[in-house]
Amino acid sequence: MVQLLPLLLLAIVVEIESFSLVKDTSSIIDVTVDCGANEAANSAVLNILTDVDISAIAKCKNGEKSFITTDSVHYTLPATLTTRDNLCELNQKDGSDNFDIEVEVHYGELDGLILTRTKLVTVVCTYSDHGKDDSGQHSIRDGPQAYIEKQSIVGGSVPKAELSLSIQTVDDQDAVGSISFDRRYSLFGSYTGAQQNVGLKPVSCDAISDDGERYAVLVAGCGDGFIFDRTDGFVTTGKTFRSPYFFAFHLAHSGNLAFDCNVTLCTPSCEGSSCETVCGPVTSFVIPNIQLEQCTGNNKYQDTCSFICNDGYDKSGVAISTCGADGIWTVPDIACPPKDCGSPPTGTASTGTASSGTTYTQEADYTCNTGYTVTAGKAKIACLDTGTWDVDNILVCEPKDCGSPPTGTASTGIASSGTTYTQEADYTCNTGYTVVAGKAKIECLDTGTWDVDNILVCEPINCGDPPTGPASTGTASSGTTYTDTADYICNEGFVRQSGNLQISCLVTGNWDIANILVCEAINCGDPPPGLESSGTASSGTTYTDTADYICNEGFVRQSGNLQISCLVTGNWDIANILVCEVVNCGDPPPGLESTGTASSGTTYTDTADYICNEGFVRQSGNLQISCLVTGKWDIANILVCELPPPPPDQQCNLLMYVSNSLDLDTKIAFSTVDSEEECAPLCTDTCTASLYLPIGGYCVRFEDPIIRSIVLTVLENFEPCIDACVAEPDCKAVYNTYTYLMG
Template identity: 25%
Template sequence: MASCLKAIWNWRFQRVVFSTTQLFCFSALISELINQKEVAAWTYHYSNKSYSWNYSREFCQKYYTDLIAIQNKNEIAYLNEAIPYHSSYYWIGIRKINNQWTWVGTKKTLTKEAENWADNEPNNKNKNQDCVEIYIKSSSAPGKWNDEPCGKKKRALCYTASCQNMSCSKQGECIETIGNYTCSCYPGFYGPECEYVTECSEFDLPQHMLMNCSHPLGNFPFNTQCSFHCAEGYTLNGPSELECLASGIWTNTPPQCVAVQCPPLKSPEQGSMTCFHSAKAFQHQSSCSFSCEEGFALVGPKVVQCTASGVWTAPAPVCKAIACEPLESPDHGSMDCSLSSRAFQYNANCSFHCAKGFTLRGADTVRCADLGQWTAPAPVCQAIKCPELSAPEQGSLDCPDTHGEFTAGTTCHFSCNEGFKLEGSNHVECTASGRWTAPRPTCDDIVSAPTVEVQCPSLITPKQGTMSCQHHLGNFGLNTTCHFGCKAGFTLMGDSALRCRPSGQWTAVAPACRAVNCSKLHVTEPMVMNCSNPRGNFSYGSTCSFHCPEGLLLSGSARTVCQENGQWSAIMPACQAGPLTIQEALTYFGGAVASTTGLVTGGLLLALLRKRCRQKDEGKSPLNPQSHLGTYGVFTNAAFDPNP
């Protein structure tokens, strides 16, 4: 049967010419598949062709579970004996991710205990060896590992998991072994398939006790949780919740119910209390009402009641003399209050006044009312202000220590720019009535023989820009104004307008036009990007092209250009896996059409194998992601994780 299996393997992955012996083996295997009871097992497989690491993993995931995860020394010895030698060796499921060697199926970092590197490996030769091969039947380092560039072509070493979705009754960890699996039951479960659950004893409930339990797995099994509470008028003495442990023992003994009794109450000082009791004083449903003497207010509820939990609905109230919050004299003002011996208490009155230069905002008199609140908020004294001032055109304004407030007493000074004279008062003052002592002055232009001969340096049009000038008193003379702009794809750096001043200097340096920038482009492996930048990186006119390595197709535009509006002409493309070529498809499925007999038999075998593969695939599920990868003697599926 081993020779038949080998013949089946060769038929699936390379062209063969069927012989009588192979046909006999196929018939025997078909009979074996039909009559033999299926046993789930971890099995190993390999490709007959060599691929890059990425394509090898796609091959394993398509036809099996994944690239193999090496778990311990025994498995390495088994693989070295069972897998045939090949000169390019085999890829396994380890790759460098974030500069750490990682099992790709579970994204778990490779531990020191699980390493099996050959001598002086990994060496990361040429700084690009991010994938791992295994030396099957190597004469110098059998079963050892070596880091290699991921683009090299090697055979794919795959595995098919034996643990299924319902293995270990979903109540234990399914641990892979070579050709089978075992179950490590979770706490509270036992049996070969963890099919049994531990149970706790039932309760004998005391009087007045009420219980609510959740039974997730039967009658008081492991993980059952029970909560307890007492009937109205009784309180719980003991734990309110119990849980059935994995040992079959409850976390505690059941509680008891004790009759409710509220603590005694006393009459408040400066007040009184009247109570209406139930069968016994201060028990459940007893109630007490409170009141205060004149001049005092009740702080707290007027009535409290003894609840079923043994506490009053609220703390007992107190009687407190009625008083309002203390008041203070406003800034820049004064306050006068009556009843000085009992300041700020009920019926107290307070009046307010402001200093010169300030006006009162709010009520001038407030009173403490019977609810302990003032009849109005305390007023404030607000500084009298004059209308806001601004500097005259071609002039400046200086108002020391005002912070822009222009309050009474503020003095402001005016001055004019060179070439202009002040018409009006050079200073004004804000009076207590909120008016300035004089109107704002103006700055008039001075025209004289020296000023006529003023000329500023000549200006030139900026590159990629425009300039338009309005000349006065000669070419680039006094008060000449020049306006600047930029062509499409460029932005102006500097002032958009310059004026020739009496000093013979422009109001600012000449501006320039800078190319518009597009957003930076970032590519991720394996895509490659090449850019030309005639005006700076990723600026107007920059052109970037993209391509993908062999075996991957470009999804999107292969070229994008930075446009005049600062946007790229096309979005970033991506690299995606391409479809199988005809040659690859023929390699996978063989050449059974070599003869009429081979065609008929091959068709029958394919139909049976497809049916069996569908049956084997049904119910497959990822292995438990909590397995400990690389522990000696423990077989877990470290190469596959259902939630990567």
């Protein structure tokens, strides 16, 4: 049981400066904003604390919204960052996390019809998800002016029984200095003693004028009906109590006002209104999408009511409203955002788009996928209150059907895998036709029609000009397409060996070359012998082959060709066969001081007989040489004759002969040599070594081998010659010759 201990607070006398209204220069109009936990919470609330009569609006993005109040001191306006349930929508700064709103407050005379002053305040909420050192929220506060400038009722505390009583402004500060009496204040009492688990509950309070006149403002814990409502009491919280807010007033003509209050200490506590506060039925809060679930008690102090979200909305926060000591239900800290169904699910060959959102009551628009058509379901489905999409009515589509493949140009299509969207039809040319354009496969398009722009186009197969057969030629006078025929004949000089005289253009686009006419060349046989000539056909004996002819040994060409052809008639071209005649060496040539006679003739194999000229004897060679197959006499073996050695008495004459007949210009110096063997290698390819002699350190060439022989004799027999002809007058000439030769 709660025990009450009656106590008396002595009167507190305070002075009121004037009965008339003073100029409003010190009013409290405090505008703040609670931005919520973060941007995702989306639970901003605008607040105004004031001690004057005001009318306040917020200039929201979606229009002007008015503040609401239950005590004319605290004003609130729930706000939102997004469009939601007609709440006041804050304005977002482009490209930032800043949201702001302008609040307009009108105020003036107490209970006046015309509010003569305006205060504009801008509040800002800043959100950031970067985790940096930035502010979670900001507000621009139009706070009260310094209290020292305010006119207020001054109440002192009475140092008795550890109890105190003071008059406070709406911001819970003890009033100091003079105040205007058109401001709101409250009485605040506290217990400062050492007792624990006690409460402080007012029983009665009187206002006292200068002349001691009393006026009861609190009777039996309830208001007087004028200063305080009859249903209002002072609210106890722990060891303190506070009266409802009231406008400063005066009694009669008193310039001062005194209060005294009787209070009791109650144990263990007496929380709540001194008038046993009743909050009344729970009214709707400015919180969208909530409904009352149930209440406990009789709507009195600390009774509670719970709230739930409407169907289709998710609850967050504490959904409890408590009857406060001020007779006002606390606003439940609940939010009911609509359930989110998430991205629209994929239908049967259909796709949904939720352009207006994916939350409860929103709809998703469905269309069939490309190439599909509707068979069931709806083009729109809703996000249900269960937080899921209405999949029972989701759009059902099936592939479009293109029907049987159309006939192409001389082509036919077969759709073995089906005739619906994305399926293909295989096309082939009709028998005897070939492709000229289009594709072998065409697709069933998303329009429900076959891709006829690419349908196979065919034309009759053309075998082209008849191919050349083996030595045969074909002519297609009726045409070269499928089933046409070509007539074949053997080429000139050829006769039929196998095959047909007529072949067909097949369905493959090729001529029936398996049965093409095969011809073989006419054969002329072995080449016939010519006149003293013979032929060899190394490349063959058929038409156009040739035979090469040569004259028989000892014979030379007289007329005809060295090569004749096998003619188309099957005969060799004997009209131009090679005609040869026997080789003729002509008259025998003279030898070296020898003469030949061909008495049997001068042709091949004939011989010529040789004898030495008069005064000469055989040195070398044959007495008979033959006419060779080359048409030349065998001069390599021709008879070579020389003078016989003269007797000693004639040698000097011989030397004189050599001296007089020797052409001194035959001295040709090639190089210094010491012997005939070293002289010979100096000869050119056209020279004969026997024409050279080493004389006086030179290699001397002689045009006539006889002269060389004579000179050699002179060189070998000079000394005897000198001895024999020393008395001769021409001996000097011989000596001179020798001297010349010796260099």
